[in-house]
Amino acid sequence: MNAAPLGVFDSGIGGLTVARALFERLPRESVIYYGDTARVPYGPKSPETVRRYSAEILAYLLYRGVKAVVVACNTSTAHALDYLQEHSPVPVVGVIEPGARAAVAATRRGAIGVIGTAGTIASGAYERAIKALRPDARVHAQSCPLFVPLVEEGWFDYPATELIAREYLEPLRKAGVDVLVLGCTHYPLLKPLLGRVMGPQVALVDSAEETAKAAAVELEARGLLAGGGSHDHLFVVSDDEQRFRNVGARFLGEKLKQVEVVPL
Numbered sequence: 001m002n003a004a005p006l007g008v009f010d011s012g013i014g015g016l017t018v019a020r021a022l023f024e025r026l027p028r029e030s031v032i033y034y035g036d037t038a039r040v041p042y043g044p045k046s047p048e049t050v051r052r053y054s055a056e057i058l059a060y061l062l063y064r065g066v067k068a069v070v071v072a073c074n075t076s077t078a079h080a081l082d083y084l085q086e087h088s089p090v091p092v093v094g095v096i097e098p099g100a101r102a103a104v105a106a107t108r109r110g111a112i113g114v115i116g117t118a119g120t121i122a123s124g125a126y127e128r129a130i131k132a133l134r135p136d137a138r139v140h141a142q143s144c145p146l147f148v149p150l151v152e153e154g155w156f157d158y159p160a161t162e163l164i165a166r167e168y169l170e171p172l173r174k175a176g177v178d179v180l181v182l183g184c185t186h187y188p189l190l191k192p193l194l195g196r197v198m199g200p201q202v203a204l205v206d207s208a209e210e211t212a213k214a215a216a217v218e219l220e221a222r223g224l225l226a227g228g229g230s231h232d233h234l235f236v237v238s239d240d241e242q243r244f245r246n247v248g249a250r251f252l253g254e255k256l257k258q259v260e261v262v263p264l
Contacts, residue, residue, distance in 0.1 A: 015072030116183030
């Protein structure tokens with residue numbers, strides 16, 4: 001048993017969906033969440049820059065004494081996970097492989113859709129992860145850059161959001177995908193709308209939930225689960241604490257109690 005906190009980081013606010021899934025699956029764990037709100041978004045940035053930012057956050061979380069790290073950012077996972085795992089003395093779990101595993105398990109015909117930010121889709125990380133598990137899979141990827149600002153605005157079920165979703169998802173509907181991977185941590189908040197647009201025959205894979213499952217397995221396998229007692233969650237941002245509090249409450253479903261500002 002290990003009472004040290006679990007580290008979670010994202011380029012900004014979206015990773016709070018992963019934090020929420022972790023709170024639900026691992027209620028005895030304490031979490032330190034770092035949101036790099038000063039440098040968000042990571043999606044348009046070069047792989048080298050994303051790796052550098054991710055390494056700086058890893059160093060900070062290690063300084064705070066975390067026992068493991070969850071990279072709750074698809075772009076960081078795509079560009080930096082291998083580097084972080086090589087340089088970290090504690091386990092590091094990303095969001096892409098768990099989502100890929102769940103998609104392969106759920107598909108009936110091998111036709112899998114993936115939606116994400118431009119950076120995640122351009123990296124091809126989901127396609128590689130899916131094909132490593134099922135080489136004959138047909139992966140149809142679509143970037144949906146407008147979803148992030150719509151979610152942060154709280155427009156989860158507005159007519160304008162549905163109109164945009166139908167435009168983005170039409171190529172995937174035409175391709176006949178039977179699974180849709182929500183390859184951005186903002187997208188779980190759009191699940192009801194996306195499910196309606198794609199129809200009941202398409203399974204939605206929530207990478208936040210799948211990552212929480214993978215983290216729980218990793219902690220148990222390494223004997224790192226907390227034994228119980230008191231736990232606490234700390235949220236740290238690199239800028240704009242008030243906006244993080246306001247928007248973050250939508251992602252967590254509750255107010256954020258402890259928020260610090262630590263620029264890197």
